[in-house]
Amino acid sequence: MELKPKIYDYIIAGTGAAGLSLLCHILSNDNLKDKSILLIDRDLKDKNDRTWCFWDTGESPFESCLKHTWKKLSFHSPDCSRLLDIKPYAYKMLDSLSFYNYCFNLIKDKTNISFIQDEIRHVDQEKGLVAGLKDSYQAAYIFNSILFKNINQLPGKHYLLQHFKGIFIQTEVPVFNAEEATLMDFRIPQHNDCRFVYVLPVNNTEALIEYTGFSSEALSQECYDRELQAYIQEYLNISKYKITHEEFGIIPMTDAAFDKGSKKLINIGTAGGATKASTGYTFSFIQKQCAKIADNLAAGVHPLAKSSKRLDKYRFYDSIFLRVLSEKKIPAVSVFSAMFSKLPAEVILSFLDEESSLLDDIRLMYTLDKAVFMSAALRNFF
Ligand SMILES: Cc1cc2nc3c(=O)[nH]c(=O)nc-3n(C[C@H](O)[C@H](O)[C@H](O)COP(=O)(O)OP(=O)(O)OC[C@H]3O[C@@H](n4cnc5c(N)ncnc54)[C@H](O)[C@@H]3O)c2cc1C
Structure with a gap:
């Protein structure tokens, strides 16, 4: 006798920022916490692969795993330098490994939620089916954060990249003021482009320094390294430091129309258009997107019903x-x-x-x- 494949209530395809944020929003809702959920990712999410910064006015669901929070941000350009009191906001830093660990910890004793490591090849929106390398999986709703198409194949007018390299540095002597972060420092050479540096100190000897550009192409790794080194010497006056962690990222900045989904397939995260085209900030938009989806599911309507269509x-x-x-x-x-x-x-x-x-x-x-x-x-x- 052939066994019928299990049909889950929800499949979360891709357990990065959006997939795991959605999981948390679902778990915090009493009407949804017993749903059968399958999480699928090709990765075990056991590495610190990115640092998220965002601002908000209240408590984020991930308050317990924040690495640091600032209430003052500075801005520098050749014309002006300002230290901004950002009340009522706080600028927050979260490292991805703490976030992944926190989310997976929430489900470690839950029998209704499972994780499978698989490479997803295709999602069939009509059948509500996810085709992986190891197996196929079915659900009433699939929440997908995998970008199957190249961004520049989507119909849009403009495509830029926010590209950056960040290094966590540690100094022997105290040099940073952990009360203040630099949101943008434009005093660096612009190379007829848009380039700036973030400085995010987490204590008086450690900071994340990130060199960022908004342009049509990323730079060579040597170029980021050279510019970071020059900035640290020239503007932070630091000559002795060690690099404790590095990250590199490219975030699409486009006004392309992202497919939000259909009857059974709902795209979330960057794949669902959560990245703000003009800044690359995504994390807080993901929270709004996922909160709305969880509210709709709890109300028994389609996840995108009355969706907070970004204005x-x-x-x-x-x-x-x-x-x-x-x-x-x-x-x-x-x-x-x-x-x-x-x-x-x-x-x-x-x-x-x-x-x-x-x-x-x-x-x-x-x-x-x-x-x-x-x-x-x-x-x-x-
Ligand atoms: C280095 C870096 C730093 C960033 N910093 C910030 C920041 O400070 N603030 C901010 O607001 N935004 C930031 N972003 C932008 C954005 O918040 C992140 O990219 C965020 O992770 C997007 O969430 P997501 O769920 O859409 O994608 P992801 O977090 O990338 O999740 C997608 C998941 O899908 C999995 N996957 C992909 N393909 C497959 C496949 N075929 N089969 C199975 N699994 C698959 C991946 O392993 C991943 O786990 C940053 C991005 C990067 C790259």
Whole structure:
């Protein structure tokens, strides 16, 4: 007699930031915590492969595994240097291994939730079927965070990359102030591009220093290393340090239309359009996306019903910003400088978080080069 394959309530295909965040949102809901869930990833998620930073005003679900939190952020450019009090926000750092461990720990005694390590080849949205190398798996809903298509094969207008290399450095003597982080330092050579450095101290001898560019192509590893070394010497005045951890990343910045999903397949995370096109920030948008999906599941409606369709005005703003960055009619540094020198941090952060009021949008637009942005807006519109 042939055994019928098990049909799960949910399959979470890809257990990175979005897959595991969704799991946490599901587990924290009494109506959902007993659902049968299969987690699938090709990776065991046992490495610290990225550091997430995000800002929020309250307690995140992952408060217990945060590495550090800052209430003050500085911004530097050749024209201005400002230390910003970011109240009511806090800027938070989470390392991915703590996050993976925390999430897998939540399910270690749960018999209704299992994990399979498999390479997923294909997802059939009609049948609700995930085809892996080892087996095929079926569920009422599949939550997928795997990008099966190259981003630049999606229909969009602009494609840039946010590319970066970060190094955790440790010094012998105390040099950092762990109360303050540098969100963007544009004093470095711009190479007719958009380049800046983050400095995120976690105590007085350790910090993550990240060299970042927004452009159409990433740089060579030697180039990131050279620029990081120069920055550490010139701007931090540090000559003796050891590198304790490194990370490299490329985040797509595009106004391409991501497929949010259909009847049985729901795309989440970057694959579901959670990456903000103009900044690359994704983590907090993933939390909003997953919270909404869990609420819908608990209410017994389709996961994307009444979905918090990210507001079209922000899609429009992001697209204009990508055009301005791509066309390089004004240096990117002058756009950020104008914003950070004239506005309170709260206005900038709420705008970037897509939570701003229309009045704040207008205040922010007032800081920009009107001719360049209006021309980009008109050309985007038509
Ligand atoms: C180094 C780095 C640092 C970042 N820092 C920040 C930050 O500070 N703040 C922020 O907001 N955003 C940041 N991002 C952007 C974004 O938050 C992350 O990329 C985030 O991990 C996206 O979540 P996700 O679930 O969509 O993708 P992922 O976390 O990449 O998860 C996808 C999962 O799918 C699995 N997978 C892929 N293909 C297959 C397959 N064929 N079969 C089975 N499994 C598969 C992968 O192993 C992975 O576990 C960063 C990105 C990188 C790369």
